[in-house]
Amino acid sequence: MKIKTQKIVLNNPEIELYIRREDLIHPLISGNKFRKLKYNLIQAKTEKQTTLLTFGGAFSNHILAVASAGFENNFKTIGIIRGEELVHKIDENPTLKKAEQLGMQFKFVSREAYRNKSQKEFVENVEKEFGAFYLIPEGGTNNLAIKGCEEILTNADKMFTHICCSIGTGGTISGIINSSFEGQQIVGFPSLKGDFISNEISNFAKKSNWNLISDYHFGGYGKITDDLIRFINVFHANHNVPLDPIYTGKMMFGIVALIQKEYFPKGSKILAIHTGGLQGIEGMNALLEKQKKETLLK
Structure with a gap:
């Protein structure tokens, strides 16, 4: 390249x-997002995972990059989005709208709940709701x-x-x-x-x-x-x-x-x-x- x-x-x-x-x-998977996702996608395939799950805010580059990468590589994608009020504003938000068009499923959570996204209990509850997934942290790091x-x-x-x-x-x-x-x-x-x-x-x-x-x-x-x-x-x-x-x-x-x-x-x-x-x-x-x-x- x-x-x-x-x-x-x-x-x-x-x-x-x-x-x-x-x-x-x-x-859409531009710059550092391409770099960060490259080996994570390889690992997800190695683990035979079919779903990618990650986190982000309203205009997150990372959310859209994961949605696009999932679309191009045949993964289902789930985005845990910070801000419950955004659930009714997807059409007003170009980032979330495009991610949704690329097949990403959203779960909107309060800012308070979002702060606990790295906790074991939070991840386990999400897994109960959506099933098995390959987890990519916020920002992809x-x-x-x-x-x-x-x-x-x-x-x-x-x-x-x-x-x-x-x-x-x-x-x-x-x-x-x-x-x-x-x-x-x-x-x-x-x-x-x-x-x-x-x-x-x-x-x-x-x-x-x-x-x-x-x-x-x-x-x-x-x-x-x-x-x-x-x-x-x-x-x-x-x-x-x-x-x-x-x-x-x-x-x-x-x-x-x-x-x-x-x-x-x-x-x-x-x-x-x-x-x-x-x-x-x-x-x-x-x-x-x-x-x-x-x-x-x-």
Whole structure:
């Protein structure tokens, strides 16, 4: 599989910036979702499971990716969705609507119940309701997902001094850390507030050549600002690269800001990983239209 790596033209001639277009892998199972699901699907088939079950929120990239992967690989799929109120809003939600069209069955639970999704009793009750299934955690991060994400970097990437990655559950950056080359620094941009993600990454990462930049979450997961929207649209217009507002948009905003602040040493060659997630733009634009704000380019 050949993935496009695109150079981004900067005003700073002493820094080189490239973006790895993992979003082009697949229209629905794109970027890190493809990587995370690859070996989980193989394992599910090895175990002779016929159903995939996973968890997610209203506009989850992961939910739609699992639904699409199940559809293409002849698995039944079940999504445990956070928010009971969404049961009557499927048609208003492009992510859930598409997942349903791909055959995913939903179980909507309260936010309180959702917090217990990893508990043994919760999983046992779901199994009683739906029968046997292969469980994929929220966001898809497990050891097999890390194995898939370790394949993002190739030998051709030894030239880069810094690898940048947006962070949700920490799986993608962990795989990148494990497969990084000597002398490379891995820089992560969390989309959530809080320092808890460092512990999650430490559970999977086998090297210490990484650090997190927590200044560009724009208020937390799913939160955006007018400045972020404007940046994403200008970036799209200038480079013909769409960015999602939850992950890659915030990462690229942060990278450009850090270059301007001279965070990266002169002569740095930076590779930013585009982890996909573009399906979420439609849902975000619906919210922005209601607020009578500028919408995102697709």
